[in-house]
Amino acid sequence: TQLLEQSPQFLSIQEGENLTVYCNSSSVFSSLQWYRQEPGEGPVLLVTVVTGGEVKKLKRLTFQFGDARKDSSLHITAAQPGDTGLYLCAGGEGSGGYQKVTFGTGTKLQVIP
Amino acid sequence: EAGVTQFPSHSVIEKGQTVTLRCDPISGHDNLYWYRRVMGKEIKFLLHFVKESKQDESGMPNNRFLAERTGGTYSTLKVQPAELEDSGVYFCASSPTWKDGYTFGSGTRLTVV
Numbered sequence: 001t002q003l004l005e006q007s008p009q010f011l012s013i014q015e016g017e018n019l020t021v022y023c024n025s026s027s028v029f030s031s032l033q034w035y036r037q038e039p040g041e042g043p044v045l046l047v048t049v050v051t052g053g054e055v056k057k058l059k060r061l062t063f064q065f066g067d068a069r070k071d072s073s074l075h076i077t078a079a080q081p082g083d084t085g086l087y088l089c090a091g092g093e094g095s096g097g098y099q100k101v102t103f104g105t106g107t108k109l110q111v112i113p
Numbered sequence: 114e115a116g117v118t119q120f121p122s123h124s125v126i127e128k129g130q131t132v133t134l135r136c137d138p139i140s141g142h143d144n145l146y147w148y149r150r151v152m153g154k155e156i157k158f159l160l161h162f163v164k165e166s167k168q169d170e171s172g173m174p175n176n177r178f179l180a181e182r183t184g185g186t187y188s189t190l191k192v193q194p195a196e197l198e199d200s201g202v203y204f205c206a207s208s209p210t211w212k213d214g215y216t217f218g219s220g221t222r223l224t225v226v
Contacts, residue, residue, distance in 0.1 A: 004155075015208025026149070033214050042204050043156070088156070099211045100169060103148070103156040 004104035006041055012110040021074045021107045031092035031097060032065050032072045036085045039112030043088055046074075079111045093098050115139065119205050119218035126225055127209060131193040134221045138187070138207030144168075145188050146215060147180060148210075151201035159203075163211075174199075195225045 007022045011097055018035050023032070029051045035043035036081045049072065050063040060083075062075040089104040115149035118137040126132050138145045147159040155184070159178070160170040165179055177196070182188040202222050206215035 019149045031212070035217075040219065042206070042219050045214035046214070085160075098168060100158060100161070100171075101146075102158065102214070105155050 001060070002087055003028040004102060006087075006089060006104040006107045008107060009105065010108045010110075012112065015080055015111055015113050016078050019076050019079060019109070021076075021087050021109070023074075023091075023104050024070045025070050025091060027091075027093070028069050029091035030069075030094060032069070033092070033101065034063055034074055035088040035090060037088060038085045043086075076109075079109075081111045082111050083107055084111050117205055117216050117218035119203075119221050121221060122219065122221045124224070125131045126195055126223070128197055128225055129161050129194045131191065132195055132223060134192075134203055134205075136168045136188045136190070136205030136218060137199045138205070139216055142207035142209050142216075143185070144211055144213075145182060146206045147188070147190055148204045149201050150204070150205065151198070155202065159190075192223075195223075197225050199223060202208070 004023055004025050015020055033048045034046045037043040047063045052067045052069045054065045060077045066071050087107045090101045092099040092101050094100050119159045120135045124132050143161040143164050149159055151155045158172040160173055160180055161168045162182040178221050179191045203209045204217050204220045206217045208215050
């Protein structure tokens with residue numbers, strides 16, 4: 001089972017600032033998902049990337065999958081208090097009709113109004 | 114579309130007792146997953162059902178944990194007898210196919226005292 005390290009672990013920023021969260025592993029993923037989790041709720045899927053070098057945008061959020069499919073980043077532009085939450089990357093390993101997803105260590109983001 | 118439903122939301126039991134957690138996935142989702150987060154740790158995979166069959170149960174901690182999925186619909190996770198280290202939040206998720214991102218339930222917070 002691969003270990004997915006996220007950095008930073010904690011991030012507290014002012015509203016309007018930009019930030020980047022990183023997800024790194026020594027192993028290759030077949031896919032990479034990003035989730036956001038709020039207290040008392042389950043993780044909510046934000047995006048899935050499957051191709052090395054792939055970039056996806058979701059409003060102010062930009063997700064990038066590394067060329068070698070070992071790492072990913074999440075960039076938020078002009079953060080808002082509603083972006084506060086726990087951000088989780090999750091790497092999929094396997095193919096041929098089955099994939100096991102392993103979650104990262106998480107980044108707790110606080111956006112201060 | 115109704116989401117993934119988990120019951121109960123909270124459970125406090127004594128060491129040695131039995132607890133059964135239930136998950137109702139999104140209707141039509143063949144894939145159902147159980148994950149667990151213990152205090153301060155990342156979300157860990159427990160097992161994966163495809164319809165009523167166990168695709169992967171490599172994450173089940175030991176034989177005190179028993180998961181079933183009756184008729185490929187809802188699933189139960191029974192812990193018998195519970196130990197202190199079983200405390201944590203148990204998440205259920207479902208997806209239409211193995212390639213899709215997951216929809217999570219809100220989790221069951223289990224406390225063993």
